[in-house]
Amino acid sequence: MKSEPDVFSIDDLIQRGVENWDGVRNYQARNFMRDHMKVGAQVLFYHSNTAQPGIYGLARVTGAPVPDKTSIDIGHKGFDPKASVDNPIWCMVEVGQGVKFFKPVLLSQIRNDPTLSEMLVARKGQRLSIQPVSQAEFRQVLKLAGYKHDQ
């Protein structure tokens, strides 16, 4: 899951405990969240649009997808004129159990690692804010972050 650290960082998540991942306004990202983010699933927390983009920590899906009500909140940044009470269009999951890596796994590292170089996030122009990660990729990220064993 990508986030701009100036807006919401892994530190913010740790401080908050849990957070509703609202504001997703891309259908592909929504579908992935809705169909594949099971409660308990682990998440890589990526800092984008920052001097040192990369994966800065871990989190876990703590709440199943529910309607993102900010889509029907007139005046809210996430308001979508196409959404309605009956069809809010957008959904969100709850994320929690944030853990910060001792050392981040930077985008430059990801691109240079044979196991990770095919990750979506390594692709130029890839803007999807929620991306699938394979088990091998996940393990390799943990390894690069300094974890000796899988969790």
Next chain:
DNA sequence: GCCAACGTTGGC
């Protein structure tokens, strides 16, 4: 701040 890449919108 620049700008390439992308998704969405809307005229036709």
Next chain:
DNA sequence: GCCAACGTTGGC
């Protein structure tokens, strides 16, 4: 359905 225009993302 096409595609130009536009707004946004995000690395650099």
